[in-house]
Every structure is written in structure tokens, then in C-alpha cells.
Amino acid sequence: MKTDKKQYKEMVKKASPKSSTALNCMRAFFVGGVICAFGEVLHNIYEALGASKDHVGAYVAITLIFLAIMLTGIGKYDNITKYAGAGASIPITGFANAMSSPAIEHKKEGFILGVSAKLFTIAGAVIVYGTLSSMVVGLVYFLVQKFSGG
Amino acid sequence: MSKKHGKQTVVFGKPVGIAATASVVGAKEGQGPLGTSFDIVEDDMMLGQKSWEAAESQLVKKAIDLCVKKSNTALSSFDYIIAGDLLNQNVGSVFGLLEAARPYLGIFGACSAMGEGLALGSMLIDGGFGDNILVAASSHFCTAEKQFRYPLEFGSQSPPTASWTVTGAGAAALSHNGGDVVVTGCTIGKMIDMGVKDASNMGAAMAGAAADTIMTHLQDKNLHPSHYDAIITGDLGYVGSDLLLQLLKKEGIDISQNHKDCGIEIFDKNTQDTQNGGSGCGCCATVFASHFYPHLQSERLSRILFVPTGALMSPLSVQQGKSIPSIAHAVVIERRGI
Amino acid sequence: MNYLWAFLIGGGICVVAQILIDKTAITSARIMVLFVVIGVILGGVGLYPKLVEFAGAGASVPLTGFGNLLAKGVKEEVDKIGALGILTGGLKASAAGIMAAIFFSFVASLIFEPKAK
Numbered sequence: 367m368k369t370d371k372k373q374y375k376e377m378v379k380k381a382s383p384k385s386s387t388a389l390n391c392m393r394a395f396f397v398g399g400v401i402c403a404f405g406e407v408l409h410n411i412y413e414a415l416g417a418s419k420d421h422v423g424a425y426v427a428i429t430l431i432f433l434a435i436m437l438t439g440i441g442k443y444d445n446i447t448k449y450a451g452a453g454a455s456i457p458i459t460g461f462a463n464a465m466s467s468p469a470i471e472h473k474k475e476g477f478i479l480g481v482s483a484k485l486f487t488i489a490g491a492v493i494v495y496g497t498l499s500s501m502v503v504g505l506v507y508f509l510v511q512k513f514s515g516g
Numbered sequence: 517m518s519k520k521h522g523k524q525t526v527v528f529g530k531p532v533g534i535a536a537t538a539s540v541v542g543a544k545e546g547q548g549p550l551g552t553s554f555d556i557v558e559d560d561m562m563l564g565q566k567s568w569e570a571a572e573s574q575l576v577k578k579a580i581d582l583c584v585k586k587s588n589t590a591l592s593s594f595d596y597i598i599a600g601d602l603l604n605q606n607v608g609s610v611f612g613l614l615e616a617a618r619p620y621l622g623i624f625g626a627c628s629a630m631g632e633g634l635a636l637g638s639m640l641i642d643g644g645f646g647d648n649i650l651v652a653a654s655s656h657f658c659t660a661e662k663q664f665r666y667p668l669e670f671g672s673q674s675p676p677t678a679s680w681t682v683t684g685a686g687a688a689a690l691s692h693n694g695g696d697v698v699v700t701g702c703t704i705g706k707m708i709d710m711g712v713k714d715a716s717n718m719g720a721a722m723a724g725a726a727a728d729t730i731m732t733h734l735q736d737k738n739l740h741p742s743h744y745d746a747i748i749t750g751d752l753g754y755v756g757s758d759l760l761l762q763l764l765k766k767e768g769i770d771i772s773q774n775h776k777d778c779g780i781e782i783f784d785k786n787t788q789d790t791q792n793g794g795s796g797c798g799c800c801a802t803v804f805a806s807h808f809y810p811h812l813q814s815e816r817l818s819r820i821l822f823v824p825t826g827a828l829m830s831p832l833s834v835q836q837g838k839s840i841p842s843i844a845h846a847v848v849i850e851r852r853g854i
Numbered sequence: 855m856n857y858l859w860a861f862l863i864g865g866g867i868c869v870v871a872q873i874l875i876d877k878t879a880i881t882s883a884r885i886m887v888l889f890v891v892i893g894v895i896l897g898g899v900g901l902y903p904k905l906v907e908f909a910g911a912g913a914s915v916p917l918t919g920f921g922n923l924l925a926k927g928v929k930e931e932v933d934k935i936g937a938l939g940i941l942t943g944g945l946k947a948s949a950a951g952i953m954a955a956i957f958f959s960f961v962a963s964l965i966f967e968p969k970a971k
Binding site for chain 3 (some may be wrong): 384385387390391394395396397398399400401402403404405406407408409423424426427428430431432435436438439440441444447450451452453455456457458459460461462464465466469470471473481482485488489491492493495496497499500501502503504505506507508511
Binding site for chain 2 (some may be wrong): 385471472
């Protein structure tokens with residue numbers, strides 16, 4: 367054919383419609399903001415119930431994770447993400463969705479190789495790189511403490 | 517005289533009849549523009565089975581059973597069943613055809629399976645290796661999402677270039693005699709790699725193969741595109757169809773007047789949120805079986821070039837950064853005796 | 855007022871991610887990883903805790919906040935037990951979230967079936 371790969375790349379670029387970033391951003395902003403504001407509501411509730419300052423954050427996270435996984439279970443969370451994009455996948459609720467969705471999907475392949483192994487197909491990367499980078503921070507912090515004569 | 521014409525095209529000694537076709541689709545396809553044409557619309561995506569994969573097999577089984585019934589030929593008279601799907605090791609076809617207990621040829625050509633099956637089946641019959649052959653192809657939205665993308669409940673936005681995998685199976689009964697609609701020849705396509713790496717833009721990946729096969733077919737037989745009432749690609753969708761017309765235009769071939777794409781036909785882009793259109797082996801298989809085949813029967817069409825297209829990739833090859841080679845086979849289908 | 859800031863900052867962080875998804879070919883799964891790592895780094899250098907103080911859940915609920923939690927945890931452990939804290943701090947601080955996600959996901963897999971779309 368007369369069209370080479372380089373020319374074709376340009377043709378594809380022109381022919382492929384783009385997502386509407388402005389609209390996507392508005393939705394992401396709104397839904398992401400609402401989830402975070404709801405987190406703040408939970409924060410105040412747990413504080414009022416007398417949770418210690420150190421534990422409130424964990425209670426908020428656990429509650430949001432619980433709600434997101436229930437919404438995943440009844441088949442609604444993916445609709446929210448389809449609408450809101452990063453607004454629903456960047457809050458901790460998105461992490462909960464990433465963990466529960468493969469667990470539910472792969473139960474047909476059994477509880478060992480299905481549910482438990484697939485739990486981490488997407489979320490595993492978040493945990494691995496999160497903890498690895500925390501090690502780097504810890505190491506640097508340790509060295510700084512040691513050699514700054516602290 | 518050799519049946520081979522030009523580089524890649526064959527013309528059969530005697531036209532091979534398509535005695536019957538059948539289609540089974542999911543609810544979404546049933547709500548689409550062709551909804552009333554399909555033989556069976558299944559409201560339950562599980563089809564009463566325990567897994568999506570078993571549901572896809574059930575689609576194949578139902579399509580084959582119905583096709584056999586419509587062909588007025590006993591299942592035991594079919595010499596081979598040729599079938600393909602998108603699942604690893606073709607388990608969609610395997611478990612759907614196990615009970616039929618006929619000699620089985622499993623094929624993989626991604627979404628071009630129906631084209632590959634019709635071409636191979638017609639060749640077998642023309643070669644005298646069988647009298648009756650069943651061809652089937654299937655796909656299921658949920659099995660495809662699970663295997664190629666994310667779990668169904670995982671939230672993500674797909675770009676506007678992404679296609680919607682058709683839930684459906686189409687089947688055709690080829691016969692050495694009988695049938696007003698016949699296969700008279702085919703062009704087996706080469707694998708074409710246009711360097712596309714984006715698995716969310718399959719139409720762009722496959723347009724190159726469709727263009728190459730259509731061009732080769734027309735050259736091999738020295739034909740003008742207007743020889744066909746319609747040149748029907750498999751699942752290029754809007755992006756791929758646009759690119760196909762552009763690629764062929766550069767070669768001096770204009771098919772804009774008679775080009776159709778099954779991926780565009782099957783869904784209503786505006787109301788069904790299917791973005792680039794339908795895709796999957798079941799897309800062109802069901803649209804051919806229940807839309808174009810009846811049009812050939814009723815003389816609304818008299819000669820078509822059916823060009824199913826396939827993207828030859830796996831999740832692994834994409835993750836490893838390989839580009840997506842594609843394939844397209846052209847099958848000449850016409851009314852007997854024109 | 856703190857609800858407004860939680861809404862604005864939380865929404866703003868999501869918009870940054872959305873722009874990255876739309877303008878580059880990065881998938882949402884990769885964005886999640888990227889944001890956790892960014893959170894760890896910003897937490898490590900001590901910037902992110904200031905944002906949390908200001909925006910509350912608006913900074914702690916996004917995955918950058920999860921990263922910040924890991925960084926905070928590892929520093930605290932290093933202070934408490936020395937070098938071993940480099941290994942234990944991150945997971946220890948994030949244990950509640952991770953364990954909750956594992957537990958509820960497992961329960962969900964017992965109760966729910968995948969739904970057709």
C-alpha cells in the first residue's frame with residue numbers, strides 16, 4: 367500500500383475523536399469533591415463520637431472503603447466512574463473498587479486462584495509501589511536523622 | 517483450469533450454497549437498529565449458565581441448533597463444524613459444540629472468524645471434501661471485557677475510539693447444492709501491521725488489513741468496486757471505516773458509495789453509548805446472518821463482498837508493547853445465477 | 855468552611871488526574887499508582903501534611919493522601935525503632951485501609967455476582 371506507518375499514524379490521529387477533557391474535568395471535580403467533602407462529614411461525625419485524633423482518619427477510610435465495595439457489589443460503582451473518571455478512581459473509594467471488582471468477577475475461578483489471587487490484579491500495583499516508595503522515604507529519613515547528628 | 521486468480525483470490529468451480537443462517541444476540545443488540553431481524557434475543561446475559569464463558573458457549577449452541585433446523589438437514593449430515601471466538605483456546609466454541617459431536621475445526625482469526633470460516637468451508641466443499649458444513653462465530657461482551665480489559669465492576673472510562681463487544685453468535689450452513697444465496701469465491705488476506713499499538717482503537721488497527729484485502733481482491737479479479745452492491749467490513753466502526761476509505765482513496769479506489777460496516781449497523785451510536793460501534797466475532801456473524809443474508813434472499817442485494825476484520829492481539833502482546841497486526845478475508849456472496 | 859475546602863481541594867486533585875488520563879495515554883490503573891507514589895514523596899518531604907491540615911479529607915481521601923499516610927508512618931516508625939522502621943512503617947500505617955479493603959472485598963465476593971452491563 368502507498369501509505370506507510372508514519373503517514374498512517376497521522377491519519378489515525380486525525381480520524382480518532384478525543385474525549386471531551388473540559389466536560390470530563392468538570393465531572394471529575396464535582397464527584398471527587400463530593401466524595402472528599404463526604405469524607406470530611408464522616409471525619410466530624412467520628413470526632414463527635416469521641417474517636418481519638420489518631421484513629422479518625424482510619425475510621426473515615428474504612429467507612430469509605432466499605433461503601434465503595436458495597437456499591438461495587440450491587441454493580442453501581444463502575445457507572446459512577448464511567449461518569450466521573452478520575453473523580454471516582456482517585457479517592458480511596460477507587461482503590462476499594464479496584465480490589466473488590468476482580469474478586470467478584472473471578473469467583474467463578476475458585477477462591478484461591480480466583481478471588482484471592484485476583485484481588486490484587488490492579489490494587490496490587492498501588493500497594494507495591496506505595497510501600498516501596500515509603501521504604502525509600504524511610505531510608506532517606508533514617509540517614510538524614512543519623513548523619514545530621516540527631 | 518486453476519481456481520486461483522491473481523495473488524490471493526480463488527473462484528470456486530461450482531458456487532457453494534448458503535442453505536440457512538441463524539443468529540442469537542443479547543438484549544442490547546436486540547434494542548439496536550437491527551433488533552427485530554435477529555432470530556433470538558436473549559434478555560439474560562447469563563443465558564441461565566453459571567459463568568459468562570458458559571453463556572457464550574450457549575449462544576454458539578443455540579445458533580448452531582437453529583441453523584441446522586432452518587437448513588432442513590440433519591445434524592449428522594454435516595461433515596464439519598468450523599467455528600471461532602475470542603476466548604483463550606476458543607473455549608467459547610469448544611463447549612458450545614461439544615454436544616453436537618461433529619468433526620470440528622476450531623479457527624482463530626479474532627473478529628474475522630466468520631470470514632475465515634466461510635472461506636475455508638466453501639473451499640472444503642468445492643474441493644469435494646464434504647457436502648454440508650456449519651460455520652459459526654461468537655463473542656460476548658462480558659467474556660471479552662473480563663479477558664481483554666478489566667473486571668466488569670471495575671470503573672474506568674474508555675476513549676471514544678473504543679468499540680463495544682457484541683454479545684451474539686451467528687451461524688451459516690454451507691451446502692454443495694441448494695440455497696438461493698451462494699459463495700462464489702474469496703480472497704484470503706495477509707496479516708497487515710500498520711503500527712497501531714492502542715488496544716482502545718481497534719478500528720484503526722484493522723483498517724489497514726481491510727484496505728489491503730479489498731484492494732487485492734479487486735486487482736486479482738480486475739473489478740471496479742461498483743461490481744458489488746455492498747462491500748461490507750466486519751467491525752471497523754466509525755474510526756476504522758473513515759480510515760479504510762482514506763487508505764483506499766490513496767490507491768485510487770473509491771468505495772464510499774457502497775461501503776457498509778457491521779459494527780456501525782448493529783448499534784445506534786446516539787442512544788446506545790457504543791462509541792466506535794460494535795465489535796467481536798459475533799458482530800459481523802450476526803449482522804450477516806440476520807441482515808445481509810436476508811437482503812440477498814429477498815433480492816434487495818444481489819452481490820456483496822463480505823470482509824470480516826480481525827485484530828490479532830492478546831492482552832499479553834499489548835502489555836509487551838507489540839503493535840496490533842490485523843487480518844481481513846473477503847468472501848464473495850451473491851444470488852445464485854446472476 | 856472546612857467542607858468547602860475539602861470539596862475544592864479533593865475535586866482539584868481529581869481534575870489533575872483526569873487531565874493526565876485524557877491528555878496522555880496513561881490508564882486509570884497507572885494513574886492510581888502514580889498518585890500514591892506522588893503522595894509518598896510529598897509526604898516524605900513534609901509538604902503534604904500541610905495540605906491535610908488545611909483541606910482535611912480533601913487531601914487525605916484521594917490516593918495521594920494514602921501515600922502521605924505511608925510516608926508519615928515510615929517516619930514515625932524510624933523515630934520509634936530505628937532502621938527496622940524503614941521496612942515496617944509503611945505497611946503498618948496503611949494496614950487498616952488495606953485490611954478493610956481485603957476483608958470487605960472478600961465478603962463482597964461471597965455475596966455478589968458480577969452484573970452484565
